[in-house]
Amino acid sequence: MDSSLVKAGQIIPLRYENRDLKAIVIDPNGLGPGKPSIGLGIRGMDRLIGIPRNTLSSRVSQIDGVNQLKLPSGNAFRVSQILAEDNNEYLLIEASDWVSIAKDWAKDPGKLRKPARDGLIDFLGWYAAQGIYAQAYTIIRKVYTSEDSKAIQNWILSRETGKPYRIEWGFEVTDKDPRKRYGYWTNYVYRGLFGMDAAEMKAHWESPVQGSRQIARNYIPESIGLEAVAYCEKMVALLDFDDVQEAHDTAIQLTKTKFRGQLH
Numbered sequence: 566m567d568s569s570l571v572k573a574g575q576i577i578p579l580r581y582e583n584r585d586l587k588a589i590v591i592d593p594n595g596l597g598p599g600k601p602s603i604g605l606g607i608r609g610m611d612r613l614i615g616i617p618r619n620t621l622s623s624r625v626s627q628i629d630g631v632n633q634l635k636l637p638s639g640n641a642f643r644v645s646q647i648l649a650e651d652n653n654e655y656l657l658i659e660a661s662d663w664v665s666i667a668k669d670w671a672k673d674p675g676k677l678r679k680p681a682r683d684g685l686i687d688f689l690g691w692y693a694a695q696g697i698y699a700q701a702y703t704i705i706r707k708v709y710t711s712e713d714s715k716a717i718q719n720w721i722l723s724r725e726t727g728k729p730y731r732i733e734w735g736f737e738v739t740d741k742d743p744r745k746r747y748g749y750w751t752n753y754v755y756r757g758l759f760g761m762d763a764a765e766m767k768a769h770w771e772s773p774v775q776g777s778r779q780i781a782r783n784y785i786p787e788s789i790g791l792e793a794v795a796y797c798e799k800m801v802a803l804l805d806f807d808d809v810q811e812a813h814d815t816a817i818q819l820t821k822t823k824f825r826g827q828l829h
Contacts (some may be wrong), residue, residue, distance in 0.1 A: 574649040604657025615684015637675030733802030741809035757817035
């Protein structure tokens with residue numbers, strides 16, 4: 566891309582695990598002539614780093630006349646408001662600052678819940694893997710392409726199948742259930758699919774009546790059962806219903822259809 570054509574507000578599509586992400590040019594020469602600085606929006610990054618949007622937004626305020634995100638540690642990071650080429654305004658934080666925010670907040674989490682702390686760590690792990698490969702590819706091949714990035718993304722994702730959707734399911738519970746009952750909704754899925762709570766089902770997988778760890782009392786193989794749970798949680802996240810119970814009920818029915826004949 567000709568650096569002279571780069572404009573503030575230009576959108577650059579990226580991908581993080583299973584989600585598309587918009588990076589937006591803040592300053593075409595922010596890192597030097599022809600080297601643009603880019604930002605990632607609070608909306609979108611909330612789910613990627615594991616911090617609810619309202620938690621992030623509540624920490625943005627004017628400090629010395631500049632909008633900044635202030636962390637529990639006391640450190641603050643500049644927030645820019647940019648009108649992008651899609652005619653939407655975004656609250657952006659410079660890309661490298663998101664890494665600093667994740668490190669800072671992981672070290673001093675304040676009142677963050679465990680899913681949010683885990684999200685910060687996962688984000689840092691993804692960033693490190695991408696950065697190491699990007700640098701290595703550039704040295705070896707003198708170039709790092711979007712195709713390279715996609716291949717590495719797929720490789721990282723394949724090593725942790727289902728984990729991104731488990732995180733997304735956790736966000737749905739955080740966003741849609743005021744009481745944030747992770748255990749309740751986990752058991753809701755297990756009861757809906759297998760007719761028993763998670764602990765009871767896992768106990769049967771550990772010591773099944775039929776004498777094989779692979780077969781539970783109701784003859785559902787452990788591997789199939791865990792795959793069905795992962796699929797159901799994935800559906801809850803993808804449905805994104807305002808009513809968290811309706812989302813779970815619908816997801817359970819879809820999962821039973823998907824695994825028809827395998828869940829007794």
